[in-house]
Amino acid sequence: MEQDNNRSEERELRAVLAQASQPQLPAGAADRLMARIAAEPQAGRVIAFAPRAKAQRPFWRYAAAVPLAASLALGVWLGANGRMDFMMPNAVTGGVALNDDTPVDDLGGVGAAYAEESTT
Amino acid sequence: MTTEPSAFRQMTDAGLLAAAAAGSHAGFAEIVSRHYQPVYRLVWRMTNGGADAEDVAQEAFVKLWKNPAQVREAGALKGWLMRVAANAVVDRSRKPRAGALEEAPEVIDPTARPDAPLARAQAARLVDRRIAELPERQRLALSLVYFEGMTNIEAAAVLEVSVDALESLLARARRGLKDSLSAEWRDLLGGLAETGQ
Numbered sequence: 001m002e003q004d005n006n007r008s009e010e011r012e013l014r015a016v017l018a019q020a021s022q023p024q025l026p027a028g029a030a031d032r033l034m035a036r037i038a039a040e041p042q043a044g045r046v047i048a049f050a051p052r053a054k055a056q057r058p059f060w061r062y063a064a065a066v067p068l069a070a071s072l073a074l075g076v077w078l079g080a081n082g083r084m085d086f087m088m089p090n091a092v093t094g095g096v097a098l099n100d101d102t103p104v105d106d107l108g109g110v111g112a113a114y115a116e117e118s119t120t
Numbered sequence: 121m122t123t124e125p126s127a128f129r130q131m132t133d134a135g136l137l138a139a140a141a142a143g144s145h146a147g148f149a150e151i152v153s154r155h156y157q158p159v160y161r162l163v164w165r166m167t168n169g170g171a172d173a174e175d176v177a178q179e180a181f182v183k184l185w186k187n188p189a190q191v192r193e194a195g196a197l198k199g200w201l202m203r204v205a206a207n208a209v210v211d212r213s214r215k216p217r218a219g220a221l222e223e224a225p226e227v228i229d230p231t232a233r234p235d236a237p238l239a240r241a242q243a244a245r246l247v248d249r250r251i252a253e254l255p256e257r258q259r260l261a262l263s264l265v266y267f268e269g270m271t272n273i274e275a276a277a278v279l280e281v282s283v284d285a286l287e288s289l290l291a292r293a294r295r296g297l298k299d300s301l302s303a304e305w306r307d308l309l310g311g312l313a314e315t316g317q
Contacts, residue, residue, distance in 0.1 A: 013294055016301065016308045017266050019240070020247040023164040025157050026174060033156065033178050034149055042143060043187040 134194030141188040148185055155198050156181070158268050159205050165263045166209040168252040176212055180205040202268070202278045206260055213256065243308055250300045258293035261286055 078084045128136060128150040136154075139147025160177040167173045180201045184191065191200050251259060257279065264275035265286075276286040301308065 009294070009298075012305075012309060013297070014266065016247060016297075016305070017251075017262075019243045019308060020251060020267075021169070021244045023161050023169070023173075025160050029160065029174055030149075030152055030156055032174070033152055033181055034145070036178060036182060037148060037152075037185050038145065040182055040185055042141075042185065 132194070133197040137188045137191055137194050137197065140185065151184070151197070152181060155201050158198065159201050162202055162260075162263050162268060163205050163209055165251065165267065166206060166256070166260060167212070169248065172212065176208045177205055179208045196274075196277065199270075199274055199278045202264065203280070206278065210256065243304075246304060247301070247308070250297055253300060254293055254296055258289050258296065261289040262293040262297075265290060 128139065128144075128147050131139070131147070131150070133151070133154075136147050136151050140151060156177065159180055160173065163177040164170075164173040167176060170176075183204055184201065191197055193200075251262065254262065260279060261275060264270045264278055265272065270278070272283050272286055272290075276283045279286060279289070281289075298305065
């Protein structure tokens with residue numbers, strides 16, 4: 001019953017709407033459109049990627065480099081004049097490392113063995 | 121190698137879009153001949169018969185020409201054009217219009233009797249006016265389904281809403297139209313019977 005009513009209402013509505021104007025394209029509309037199209041360039045098929053804007057680096061970003069550079073310079077200076085040698089291992093700063101005149105056996109003992117052999 | 125214009129008539133919308141993307145004016149002209157009329161009709165109804173209906177309908181096609189690849193589903197080209205045109209109407213509706221039905225003076229037939237069934241032109245004008253008074257989205261839904269013969273699914277895609285939402289818009293449009301035409305409803309149906317339709 002309700003469906004029949006709906007169908008009847010729908011039919012009536014369509015009948016009423018059928019009386020509305022049926023606009024037609026104005027004469028020459030397609031030609032005018034194509035003339036406009038002829039004047040319009042198509043978008044390129046290559047997508048242009050705009051370079052990313054360079055981020056502004058804040059000045060204080062470089063402030064951390066100052067104490068680092070100062071620390072490096074101090075280290076070099078202290079190392080060069082030997083004032084901090086007492087803190088270093090003896091093997092690095094002691095007499096053996098710095099003043100030993102004994103020839104170094106680069107051959108790891110083979111040289112000495114060879115020398116002994118040649119004397120006999 | 122160039123394609124004959126007659127060959128474009130055999131092509132699907134997908135083929136025509138590919139041709140248009142390659143810069144073929146003849147291919148695009150076939151798209152225009154297929155879809156300009158329904159797009160124009162929709163815009164005409166949405167702009168209440170505004171003088172700028174042609175300009176607005178053109179905008180949809182110019183947008184398509186500039187980048188045919190933006191239509192992802194070639195099978196839904198008509199729906200895409202309808203959506204772009206409807207959006208263009210909405211954009212323009214914020215600007216003052218000239219020559220719209222709403223502002224046009226009503227033409228009164230001096231020979232018409234008050235109790236006579238509505239004359240055809242008068243009835244058309246009345247129905248146009250009442251449709252024009254519907255809210256924009258209801259008018260769009262009504263135009264797509266009843267005037268352009270789209271299915272609810274197609275119309276919902278154009279409006280970018282669910283089918284349920286579209287049916288709700290249609291129901292409100294039907295009710296609104298029937299209420300606003302309640303005084304003339306029988307006359308309109310009677311006039312129809314008289315014209316033998």
